[in-house]
Amino acid sequence: MRDREDYMLKGLSEEELLELADLFKMFSDSTRIKILYDLFDGEKNVTEICEDIDMNQSAVSHQLRALKTAKLVKSRREGKSIVYALDDDHVKTIIAMGKEHIEE
Amino acid sequence: MRDREDYMLKGLSEEELLELADLFKMFSDSTRIKILYDLFDGEKNVTEICEDIDMNQSAVSHQLRALKTAKLVKSRREGKSIVYALDDDHVKTIIAMGKEHIEE
DNA sequence: TGAACATATGATAATATATTCATATGAAAA
DNA sequence: TTTTCATATGAATATATTATCATATGTTCA
Numbered sequence: 001m002r003d004r005e006d007y008m009l010k011g012l013s014e015e016e017l018l019e020l021a022d023l024f025k026m027f028s029d030s031t032r033i034k035i036l037y038d039l040f041d042g043e044k045n046v047t048e049i050c051e052d053i054d055m056n057q058s059a060v061s062h063q064l065r066a067l068k069t070a071k072l073v074k075s076r077r078e079g080k081s082i083v084y085a086l087d088d089d090h091v092k093t094i095i096a097m098g099k100e101h102i103e104e
Numbered sequence: 105m106r107d108r109e110d111y112m113l114k115g116l117s118e119e120e121l122l123e124l125a126d127l128f129k130m131f132s133d134s135t136r137i138k139i140l141y142d143l144f145d146g147e148k149n150v151t152e153i154c155e156d157i158d159m160n161q162s163a164v165s166h167q168l169r170a171l172k173t174a175k176l177v178k179s180r181r182e183g184k185s186i187v188y189a190l191d192d193d194h195v196k197t198i199i200a201m202g203k204e205h206i207e208e
Numbered sequence: 209t210g211a212a213c214a215t216a217t218g219a220t221a222a223t224a225t226a227t228t229c230a231t232a233t234g235a236a237a238a
Numbered sequence: 239t240t241t242t243c244a245t246a247t248g249a250a251t252a253t254a255t256t257a258t259c260a261t262a263t264g265t266t267c268a
Contacts, residue, residue: 012203027125031227033125033128034113058228058246062227090204104192129255162217184214212266218259218262230248
């Protein structure tokens with residue numbers, strides 16, 4: 001392996017490539033992609049998401065945290081609930097491109 | 105869990121959602137995304153790819169097979185070599201969207 | 209034909225990831 | 239201020255994924 005520092009593939013550093021992979025990792029799990037897709041039509045609290053995608057609360061919470069860390073969703077408290085929403089315009093585009101690919 | 109058959113999240117079936125996740129899984133590994141990105145500027149044989157991304161031949165071959173199964177790359181023989189190329193127009197768009205996200 | 213080159217493949221071991229369970233935290237309502 | 243509702247979190251287990259090693263397959267050329 002060359003030095004980590006000077007590894008570059010056409011303008012993208014090793015670090016940026018790892019970041020890219022980590023980003024797409026968020027879309028690579030069916031629970032997470034269901035959550036993202038569920039949020040396409042607006043914000044929802046955790047309970048609603050659980051019902052929509054038919055997964056238990058703990059699993060959903062864990063994945064929501066991952067999505068939030070990746071800055072793909074944001075959250076705010078509303079009374080007892082926490083409401084989640086998409087936090088990136090590219091999310092819809094990325095998923096739409098994916099849909100087009102599998103529909104071919 | 106409801107019946108697998110009738111589970112649907114806004115027009116996408118369970119099966120399509122799994123397909124989507126599997127597609128994005130291809131972008132979620134740094135070796136694979138390096139390969140895809142390396143093929144942005146045209147076809148290359150396996151040896152060239154190995155050199156560009158600085159990974160050993162076996163690992164690259166394994167990942168190329170995965171990418172081919174996912175219909176993201178195609179290959180053809182050219183003498184002793186096998187030449188790989190991108191096989192989907194959406195690949196560039198998907199990666200470009202990812203780049204935009206991480207650059208924010 | 210056999211040596212050299214290019215790629216693919218199977219098995220294994222190391223690592224990463226997701227779900228579940230139990231429980232903690234935090235807000236509201238009785 | 240205790241109970242209930244909503245969400246988060248840590249630990250443990252189960253599963254999936256990846257790189258490596260050894261070797262097989264296929265091609266060219268002497």
